[in-house]
Amino acid sequence: MNNYIKVSDITEYLRCPRKVYYAYQEHRPLRTITSSYIASLLLKEMAYEYAEVVLSDNKENKLHELLDRVIIRLPAIYSDEILDIDPQMIQKAATEVQNYFEKIKNGIMESVELFGTQLLLDLIPPHDPEPILYSSKFHFSGSPDRILMLDGIASLSIIRTGTAPQTGIWKNDRIRLTALAILVEENSSSTVDQGVVEYSRYGIIRRVKIKRTDRRKVMILMGRIRKIKHGRLPEQAKDAPCDYCVYKEFCHVSSTLASRFF
Ligand code: SF4
Numbered sequence: 610m611n612n613y614i615k616v617s618d619i620t621e622y623l624r625c626p627r628k629v630y631y632a633y634q635e636h637r638p639l640r641t642i643t644s645s646y647i648a649s650l651l652l653k654e655m656a657y658e659y660a661e662v663v664l665s666d667n668k669e670n671k672l673h674e675l676l677d678r679v680i681i682r683l684p685a686i687y688s689d690e691i692l693d694i695d696p697q698m699i700q701k702a703a704t705e706v707q708n709y710f711e712k713i714k715n716g717i718m719e720s721v722e723l724f725g726t727q728l729l730l731d732l733i734p735p736h737d738p739e740p741i742l743y744s745s746k747f748h749f750s751g752s753p754d755r756i757l758m759l760d761g762i763a764s765l766s767i768i769r770t771g772t773a774p775q776t777g778i779w780k781n782d783r784i785r786l787t788a789l790a791i792l793v794e795e796n797s798s799s800t801v802d803q804g805v806v807e808y809s810r811y812g813i814i815r816r817v818k819i820k821r822t823d824r825r826k827v828m829i830l831m832g833r834i835r836k837i838k839h840g841r842l843p844e845q846a847k848d849a850p851c852d853y854c855v856y857k858e859f860c861h862v863s864s865t866l867a868s869r870f871f
Contacts, residue, residue, distance in 0.1 A: 612748055615749065618834050619827065619830050622834055623784060624846065624850060625846040626843035627856070628854065628855075629834055629843075630837050630843060631860065632856075634859075638856060642698070645705065647701075650683060650687060650691075652706055652770045653809060654679040656733075656768045657735075657755075658675050658678075659807075659812065660730055660734060662713075663721060663730060664726075668714045668718070673710075683699075713812040716808075716813045717812035719812075719813075731757065732805050732816065733766070736755065737755075737756075739756055747791070747828075750792070753767060753789045756793065759803060762801070763797035763799050763801060764790075764804055765786070765789050765793050765804050765805070766804060766807055767782065767786055767789065768809050769806060769808050770810055771810070772810070778806045778815050778817055783820075783823050784826055786817070786819070787820070790804055790819045791827060804816075804819055
């Protein structure tokens with residue numbers, strides 16, 4: 610599977626194509642662990658269990674219980690990144706997460722009203738660790754956060770820990786969801802026509818159609834990423850997030866004329 614690209618490459622490409630280049634040049638990312646980063650990990654792990662909040666009569670207490678549970682689990686799950694993390698940083702991250710409890714609770718209650726309890730539980734079932742899926746047709750791999758069965762047809766969801774748009778889902782989330790939908794299709798031999806994005810910081814659950822235009826974009830992006838994997842240095846994104854980039858120490862290479870044409 611060495612020649613396979615990853616769905617996460619597509620996500621990185623959309624942030625800045627050069628991040629994919631450095632990843633494949635085997636530069637070790639220089640990640641600085643911050644309390645906000647830990648908070649995003651906590652929110653992701655809690656979101657896997659939000660079905661318990663849906664069913665609870667005391668949603669705030671349940672959120673505290675989930676937070677306590679994931680704080681204990683976190684070093685085991687992310688042992689490569691945060692095994693020796695300062696307990697004070699975990700505490701700061703936990704406080705940041707607690708500050709979102711009201712929003713999470715309200716978002717979940719609005720989702721119950723929107724979908725009804727049973728459908729909502731179908732959209733966010735208790736987590737069952739999903740395997741990595743492979744596409745032998747298109748040579749890429751990825752792992753949805755949940756595999757779902759909606760109206761008797763396989764589907765999937767992804768959990769995002771950043772901000773949520775007022776309506777719908779962010780463009781980059783749509784592309785990621787579509788790439789993973791293509792993987793689920795190949796592995797389930799059925800057409801995936803919808804998916805779910807969960808914005809865990811707000812308890813928001815958005816159900817969306819998988820669009821043909823996004824399928825086309827995924828195919829185009831995978832072609833570009835393959836070229837980068839084979840050594841083409843791409844232009845940086847116009848609004849590249851350099852301040853927070855784990856490759857900023859390495860990113861001094863000037864582009865070639867050829868790189869500007871793809
Ligand atoms: S430092 Fe900026 S231009 Fe370089 S890879 Fe990172 S985000 Fe892209």
